[in-house]
Amino acid sequence: MRPPVLNSATKVYIAGHRGLVGSALVRALRRRGLPDPVVATSAELDLRDRAATARFLARESPDVVVLAAARVGGIAANAAQPAEFLSDNLRIQLAVLDAARAQGVPRVLFLGSSCIYPKLAPQPIREDALLTGPLEPTNSAYAIAKIAGIEHVRAVRAQDGLPWISAMPTNLYGPGDNFHPTASHVLPGLLRRFHEARESGAASVVVWGTGTPRREFLHADDAAEACLHLLEHFDGPDPVNVGTGTDVTIAELAGLVAEVVGFTGRVEFDTSKPDGTPRKVLDVGVLRGLGWAPRTGLREGLESTYRWYLESLALPEQRAVRGLEVAQ
Numbered sequence: 001m002r003p004p005v006l007n008s009a010t011k012v013y014i015a016g017h018r019g020l021v022g023s024a025l026v027r028a029l030r031r032r033g034l035p036d037p038v039v040a041t042s043a044e045l046d047l048r049d050r051a052a053t054a055r056f057l058a059r060e061s062p063d064v065v066v067l068a069a070a071r072v073g074g075i076a077a078n079a080a081q082p083a084e085f086l087s088d089n090l091r092i093q094l095a096v097l098d099a100a101r102a103q104g105v106p107r108v109l110f111l112g113s114s115c116i117y118p119k120l121a122p123q124p125i126r127e128d129a130l131l132t133g134p135l136e137p138t139n140s141a142y143a144i145a146k147i148a149g150i151e152h153v154r155a156v157r158a159q160d161g162l163p164w165i166s167a168m169p170t171n172l173y174g175p176g177d178n179f180h181p182t183a184s185h186v187l188p189g190l191l192r193r194f195h196e197a198r199e200s201g202a203a204s205v206v207v208w209g210t211g212t213p214r215r216e217f218l219h220a221d222d223a224a225e226a227c228l229h230l231l232e233h234f235d236g237p238d239p240v241n242v243g244t245g246t247d248v249t250i251a252e253l254a255g256l257v258a259e260v261v262g263f264t265g266r267v268e269f270d271t272s273k274p275d276g277t278p279r280k281v282l283d284v285g286v287l288r289g290l291g292w293a294p295r296t297g298l299r300e301g302l303e304s305t306y307r308w309y310l311e312s313l314a315l316p317e318q319r320a321v322r323g324l325e326v327a328q
């Protein structure tokens, strides 16, 4: 079956539309002048509830489903609650993918994460590194759930011939990110800590580890554009990496965040804390080959994310949603 093209008649359901990726997808559809997607918050529809999810998809009957709903968190959250990360993500995926299959939804984009790849995968990480070695233990529960999702997409393709696809984004950041002091990812966590240090006049900010690990960061708006590009131009059983293909050290990132926030104190590294893997960057050759490249540079992306963060601090409803209500 040929994938449906995105146009004004295409009904898109974005699962997780209030999240970092989901909200960027809503913006990306609007930028293209496409109709607003079908959406539901987790309070309106708990996607772990199979029966409710099946009823919702039967009622809405979308042409395209983007599965951007998941239990997502940084190292600390993954390490503290592996059972929830495994169970919630498996249940969300099973409910949504089974319901979409029952409806014969022609096009599904399943979003995984670069943590599905082995801890010691050769860098930059190619898609065919999947299942070639042991996972990073701190987020293996989450990664196993995501790998099950990739396999689910492959299985439906093989059995039903539906052109469902999977995308594996690198570390993402941007407006709508989660700034929770313990549950957030490294970049929003640094933005918040440098901001609070500047506000309080602190002399220094302590960053975990040696600062030498290299990591890749992609703006969520670029990730959303890449997802739409894949929906329009890709059909295949293997996941496609979504990233920039370039990396920075954590020390460079911290320096950039300090500049953007206007923090002029010292940056100290707590070398008693773990570094994680020395380098993690995706090979984005497949996505580039499909004619897509990111547009947002890291400094520019950090500046707009920081502007959004400052605006959000002034909005009580944003504070409630994205972890901003939690004091350090």
Ligand SMILES: NC(=O)c1ccc[n+]([C@@H]2O[C@H](COP(=O)([O-])OP(=O)(O)OC[C@H]3O[C@@H](n4cnc5c(N)ncnc54)[C@H](OP(=O)(O)O)[C@@H]3O)[C@@H](O)[C@H]2O)c1
Residues within 6 Å of the ligand: 015, 016, 017, 018, 019, 020, 021, 022, 040, 041, 042, 043, 045, 046, 047, 048, 067, 068, 069, 070, 071, 072, 092, 111, 112, 113, 114, 168, 169, 170, 171, 172, 173, 176, 177, 178, 185
């Ligand atoms: N953030 C990253 O750096 C990153 C990197 C690579 C891949 N990804 C992938 O991208 C996808 C989206 O991540 P994200 O960063 O956008 O996450 P996020 O900001 O935490 O948003 C997740 C969304 O999922 C929804 N959700 C969670 N549990 C739900 C449930 N039980 N029922 C219904 N909705 C539920 C939430 O809905 P409500 O807001 O309505 O509660 C929320 O909007 C995930 O699959 C993740 O693995 C993210």
